[in-house]
Amino acid sequence: MDLMWKHTFGWLSLWLVSVALTGCDGSSQRGEGGVKKVQLLNVSYDPTREFYQEFNESFAAHWKATKNEEVYVEQSHGGAGKQARAVMDGLEADVITLALGYDIDVIAERTKLLPLDWQSKFPKNSAPYSSTIVFLVRKGNPKGIKDWADLEKEGIEIITPNPKTSGGARWNYLAAWGAALAKELGGMEGIRKATPEQRAAADKKARAFIESIFRKVPVLDSGARGATNSFVQRQLGDVLLTWENEAFLALKESGGDQVEVVVPKLSILAEPPVAVVDEYAKKHGTQEIAKAYLEHLYSPQGQQLAAKHFFRPNSAELISTEQMAKFAEVELFQLKDIWGSWAEAQKVHFDDGGIFDQIYQPK
Amino acid sequence: MSVENKHGIQDPLWVQWTLITITIGFVAIFLALPVAIIFAEALKDGLKTYAIALKDPAAWSAIHLTLLVTAISVPVNTVFGLAASWAIAKFEFKGKSLLLTLIDIPFAVSPVISGFIYVLLFGLQGWFGQTLSDWGFKVIFAVPGIVLVTIFVTFPFVARELIPLMQEQGNDEEQAAISLGAKGWQTFFYVTLPNIRWGLLYGVILCNARAMGEFGAVSVVSGSIRGKTATLPLHVEVLYNGFNVPAAFAMASLLALVGLLTLALKTYLEWKVKQQRRELALVNE
Structure with missing residues (x-):
């Protein structure tokens, strides 16, 4: 009898130990070898998953080459309305890349996370691709x-x-x-x-x-x-x-x-627009890099990647004619x-x- | 094979067989088939799919997070379940039946609603969100939020299992122990705990299975940040939505495997609990 409950009790303590162990295993954000590590969170809508996966790597390489900083961009995808709601409720996105301007308007109107004139912050109405x-x-x-x-x-x-x-x-x-x-x-x-x-x-x-x-x-x-x-x-x-x-x-x-x-x-x-969520970026100290991230969307690499993932680039002149051929008139x-x-x-x-x-x- | 009615009254044979066929048919189509499909799809290209699926760091992070969340919520609910069932079974106090009803709330509300409740409480637009954010605490869209909703959803499992068991046992044995000079904790460890151990384990296992598999409530508070706040069930959804169907099924089969193990353990424990109750009934006579 005694053995039995000790068994039960031991099993429970095993749980507690594993809590302690997994708890300790928090991933540290400090960089190795003196290179500063930065994290960005991009909250986006559904069909951009594959595009941003590749774009994030391109941006990380670009940032490493120009600023010698490691950047890791986290992604969150879902229906645009749900994502906008989550940002309002405290999902601390440094940048949002949503399906339509209205969802960002709502965030700007109901919270003070970004200014009402957010759409004027980047070229072409803040729509790098369409x-x-x-x-x-x-x-x-x-x-x-x-x-x-x-x-x-x-x-x-x-x-x-x-x-x-x-x-x-x-x-x-x-x-x-x-x-x-x-x-x-x-x-x-x-x-x-x-x-x-x-x-x-x-x-x-x-x-x-x-x-x-x-x-x-x-x-x-x-x-x-x-x-x-x-x-x-x-x-x-x-x-x-x-x-x-x-x-x-x-x-x-x-x-x-x-x-x-x-x-x-x-x-x-x-035109799916993009914006820096100023308040969150300020809180994380990522304003500069968040802006650079979105600007990179307008660069030749960004535009080419967008075209590769079947978004119509806003600067067609940066894209080869073969690339553009797939977009029907x-x-x-x-x-x-x-x-x-x-x-x-x-x-x-x-x-x-x-x-x-x-x-x-x-x- | 003849099917005997417990009361010795025989239903016509065709009724028996029709009912049995319907039941087996339903179980096969609605329960066994989907589980079989999960494994069939996952193993379609052999174990290679698992190797590819597990190469993704996001998969490991999802497994890690799921284990962490379970490792916190199960012990918490075990301690709570013990405390609650002790209070309800062994003491008399006002509002006891209200307390019993309250414990059942997580069973009664949809998990999605449970998730929203916590967003309303701790979200930036919610009651405590701004204060928490000023203090630098992240609850919603971070691990604490996922742990909170999981605790909420799995809250009743241990308590619900223990309350009837403890009520049935009464407190005669505890009183005997105390009159023989045992201290409170001694009574608990040497008398109460051994008496309820199988029921407790049963509750813990159900709680564990649900904690690992919870989707709805977690989905609301997670923000599904890949590699950070996506639990295993959410990771399965992400994979499926990313046109990565084989990997999605591979991950789903891991969850299904946990489920099947739970089922086996549960059946064993059920048998143990029944046995214990029978012994108890004999003693009481």
Whole structure:
């Protein structure tokens, strides 16, 4: 009997010892050989995982060569909304590289972590690369989906994530809406010239179009990567609406014999912006390096890596013609041409009680 | 093989077999098959997948973090479980049934909600977040937060297991020990602990399994910083989302293996607990 409880007790103390041991094993950030070691945290959205993995190495090499400091960049990825929320709740990102400006606006408005004019801190509205929304379809395009209008066909299933949680999904939604407006009013020129009455009538048509799209959505994933997995791994749906970079990546990862990319004639210019989170960087003493990190995105290496990972570089002149060849010609419209600003689009479409809530009924 | 009803009343044979077939079918499809798939996928290319998956420093960091979190939360909940069940089983006091209900809260709320509770408390926008941040403490999106939610989620396991056992045993033996001159701690170590050891171990093992496998609550407070605040279950998600399906299954199979070991131990301990109760019933007679 005595032996038995001693056994139990011994087992418990083993736990406590292992606590002590693992507790001691905290990784030290002090550098070796006198080289200063710096850590950065980049909080980003889903489809940038692979790009930043490679970019971080490029930046570390660049920083080592210019400043002789070791830098290690930590990554955190998830749906853009969730990530923005986490930064507000105290995830101490030195830099944020999110899917859309609105998410950073919200952080700036509700906390004092970065200034309201954050978007003017880096060139090109703080968007070092851009992307657009394209279609991914099954190999051979069996349902013949070539442009936005084909999404209205009966008997197809469409995969897109939830606009409430995913930045990519909001771009998908707005791209579809813009395409419907352009069809009604005769292109972007027509949208600009339309009278308020004409615009209202076209908006009604666009709303019906979006409604018909969401009726064909069998599952709403919370992020772009989840939607890609639903389409590619789980073989759900006939067409996936997604970022151009995500579509190309899925094509590459699936070996190229399962899916193909279809680029519509008109789509939205999606500019995922970047920013230094000043307060956190100040706290960590990383302001200088955080700024240098984001500036490196605009350098020839940064732009080439972005292009390699299927983001459209903002300085196309830095990229070889072969590299650029994979980006299909597509007429791109800007969000501000139709909605003025992200805040406006967010309020009308995605806030609680907005148009998305009105039209989407879960099955 | 005949199936005997405990009360000696026989249901028609077809009822028996239909029920048995349905049960086995359900278990096979919903439980056994997924577990088998995890191992099949993980071992598809042999052990090579494991070698590749384990070459990633992020995998080791995830394993390390998971062990650390478990090593803190399990002993904490063991001590708490002992204290709580002792208080509830051996003393009479006001609000006892309320206390019992409170202990069950983590079972009743969804783990995601548990995670949010802690974000509301310790997040920068939360009640104590700003103060903690000023003092230089990081709770949410750091290891302490992950430990806190794991403790919360696995809180009831030990207590829930011990309370009925201790209530059944009563405090006669303890009183005898004390009247023979034993001190408080002596009574605990020589009388109480030996009596409850199997139940205790059973609770600890369930607690351990849940602590290692918790996803929902941890996902909310982790911030999933690769190589730093990603536990094993979160690492599996990261791998899967990174188009790295074989590695994801390899890591998942490690977790499944822990689960199966737990199951084996649990079955053994269950048998032990039952045996102990039977002995106790004999003594009481």
